[in-house]
Amino acid sequence: MSSTVLRLGLWIVIIVLAAYVIHESFEDQPAAEMIPMAMLGKALILGGILVVAGVVLRMFEKGARVVVKNRCAVCRAPVPHGAIYCREHLRTVLSREDERTHMTKIRGK
Numbered sequence: 001m002s003s004t005v006l007r008l009g010l011w012i013v014i015i016v017l018a019a020y021v022i023h024e025s026f027e028d029q030p031a032a033e034m035i036p037m038a039m040l041g042k043a044l045i046l047g048g049i050l051v052v053a054g055v056v057l058r059m060f061e062k063g064a065r066v067v068v069k070n071r072c073a074v075c076r077a078p079v080p081h082g083a084i085y086c087r088e089h090l091r092t093v094l095s096r097e098d099e100r101t102h103m104t105k106i107r108g109k
Contacts, residue, residue, distance in 0.1 A: 006054025
């Protein structure tokens with residue numbers, strides 16, 4: 001979400017700068033009257049606020065990633081990075097999956 005807010009703010013600032021250039025380039029023509037300077041000022045402030053909010057949100061998201069621990073989906077015990085289950089539950093899930101997918105019976109002697 002932080003990248004969306006940051007991008008929106010940057011796009012608003014770019015559009016405001018482009019509108020300002022058009023306003024100043026065509027000062028004597030009726031096209032300049034379509035872009036009031038008060039609106040450009042308010043849009044620039046809005047873009048700046050969105051950029052600052054995006055940067056702050058990005059800092060909070062990075063801080064949250066450091067604090068969050070991976071936990072087992074069954075017992076909520078801490079597990080290593082990238083794991084879904086603790087060792088005990090991983091064994092049961094794998095054996096259940098093995099029984100479900102391998103329907104062959106072991107021949108006895």
